[in-house]
Amino acid sequence: EPEVTQTPSHQVTQMGQEVILRCVPISNHLYFYWYRQILGQKVEFLVSFYNNEISEKSEIFDDQFSVERPDGSNFTLKIRSTKLEDSAMYFCASSRQGNSPLHFGNGTRLTVT
């Protein structure tokens, strides 16, 4: 069965550095999403992306964050000037349509030191 794949599985970075989290959604899916889960807390929505543009974003998704679909397969989340509080598990997901079930990747654990 097709899967959403995320790389790396674990990323350690120093405060102030930029990180790029990578995702390969399922190939015939049209909608892409990023979520994050701070350790011990609820999963939170960050952003949804469709037709090469952001369709929705949460209050968390400020100017520090950006998303891109640089080619036909990858979907990336860039975090500029990381802060300690950006440490979390980041999940990518995709869906065939906007109201279809979501398929999640296994997540990237980001640790900011």
Add this chain to the structure above:
Amino acid sequence: KNEVEQSPQNLTAQEGEFITINCSYSVGISALHWLQQHPGGGIVSLFMLSSGKKKHGRLIATINIQEKHSSLHITASHPRDSAVYICAVREGGSQGNLIFGKGTKLSVKP
């Protein structure tokens, strides 16, 4: 903004028991998701429903739109069902903008 509440927060069961996890929300929704989060952190989508009932193997999900309530049932529970079960709701015309519950941690003992 929707508030999503799950109960119980923690649940320990013996293998073979019938399990029910509850989810309630405060504002009308367009869909409700049940998700399973494994100990390693990965998330698997179990159900997406907007009305009635769905069944997949030993799992059954129901939703009552009028009561703003959903339940996830596991029949003949097994230790491999041990995981965190998360309810998440989608409002109106939103797509992936889900509001998540805190999750129910299930442990099934052999």
